[in-house]
Amino acid sequence: MLFWFLTVMALGSALMVVFSKNPVHSILWLIVTFFSISGHYVLLNAQFLAIVNIIVYAGAIMVLFLFVVMMMNLNDISSPLKNKWLKFAGVISGCSLLLVLIAALKDTGTMQQEVLLNTGKIGLINNLGTVLFKDYVLPFEISSVLFLSAMVGAVVIGKK
């Protein structure tokens, strides 16, 4: 029940992100999307992930988004005119992709029990830390190179 509520909320708000004319509204809808996805994480026993998703995405990144959009003052810019045929081709290819994705996903097994009751410890930070620093220590360390290069890049671009 909760699952369906969250799913409808996630899909609906994601559609609103795309269809809103006002960019600020888009961002607010995106926050709703992140919250409903966090709800899904909780249902999957990933509590830590759910909290981090809210703190980092809904909190920090969305605030940055809002700042940028407000600074650029995009409100009065209408979307540029596009070729009619281009739109038509876009709709057709998008729908075919949707069809293929649905075809791929329709045979997947559904879980009988959606939530592990009473034993939901698997997604707590304790277990996560153990797995992260034992099984996934190499990708963990290597992603630091990725962030370092991104930081260097930001400084290089930002400097005069």
Next chain:
Amino acid sequence: MIALILSALWGVVMMFSGIFLKNKKAAAPVAITGIIALLIVSYLEYNAVLYLDADIRGMLKFSAFGQVFTGVVFFCTLIYFILNAAEFEETGNDTFEYYALIFFILSGIGLVTYFNTLLMLFLGIEIISIPLYILAGSDKKNLKSNEASLKYFLMGAFSSGIMLMGIAFLYGASGTFYIDGINVATAGFSPMIAIGLVLLLISMSFKVSAAPFHFWTPDVYDGSPTVVTSFMATIVKVASFVAFLRLFDNAFGKVHAQWQILVALITAATLFIGNITAVFQQSVKRMLSYSSIAQAGFMLLAVFSLNTFAKEGLILYAAAYSLATIGSFAVVIKMKDYSLEGFNGLGKTQPFLALMNTIFLLSLTGIPLTAGFFAKYYMLIGAVKNGHQTWLVIFAVLMAAISAYYYFRVIQAMYFKEGNAEAKPVSAVFKYTLLFTAMLVIVLGMFPSLLTKALY
């Protein structure tokens, strides 16, 4: 493994030396020292003298193929650094940081050659891409460079998203990120595996700029500073190809028959669009970027055929194509005018540069006695031995013949047209390195086994 760590560390060293050595001219020697150290370490690792025994849970797999390939990459980067040292100083104020970013890219290249899980593949592709977005925009005052950077970033982020989606589908179908596990799971070939495969195919085709995912390539290559283009079009591109080949060989090798026709179509489209569009280019730099699409078509033949010839051929192709293109770009950078008219009469004013450029262009065409010939030969023989789509081989040969037209047009402009081509003065080191590169191209063209036998 040690080379991989060292390449990431040397990026940090470059940044710190940027603080302590204020002089821009000091950047190149530090970078060259680093790359030589990397070459030595990777040689020692190849001979199993150096060995790091770390518990990495099988996330990376060190094969002779990967080690030879990283050796080739480090070597090409060394030549690239020596040839372009002067241009790096002219591009902007952050010379040290540019070198640092390139070292980070090198560690990313190490990851995509050795990956054994999709997680490492993704990290490697991202470590390659993100510094490149910045390098593409390193000429900050130039609007075209900014446009190239932004375009590359948006398209690259989009293709990374597609790749992640593919990985998610594969994980859903097989329950593992490990290549071997996915290989086992492909036996059933469920719709989920199929969609994951197609999404990965799309994103990898984007990274190697195969048609119809090539639209970003000409603009980005043309807009970026020429030094950066030279690196993007060669070393990064061949690394993406090695990742492509390894992914589709190890993870989807069992269902080769299912996707082969898809790759064949992409190959044919890439060869066609790359070669035909290159014919109409007036700027040599833009011509070289279309030629890089055309050459990508040839390298795709390796993914198409997936046999020993393909693997040997890809290493050879990586070396031949990178050396020739780096050399050719190094000559283009020295020109005052990048258009075809700008090359008129270079044979008289700068006979040395013209001769070297001729050798590189001949190698790119695939004329016998140059490395490009054997590289193309291996690719074609691999596709012939595979034996499924003979039309593709005939088509590829036809397209190689067309490619001769636009490469020879530059040679014609240099030697047979009257003009006053102007080039910047070049240093002695530049000349000797260029000569060495050209000789290497010819030596590899006569004895390709020098490289291919290192695989065994």
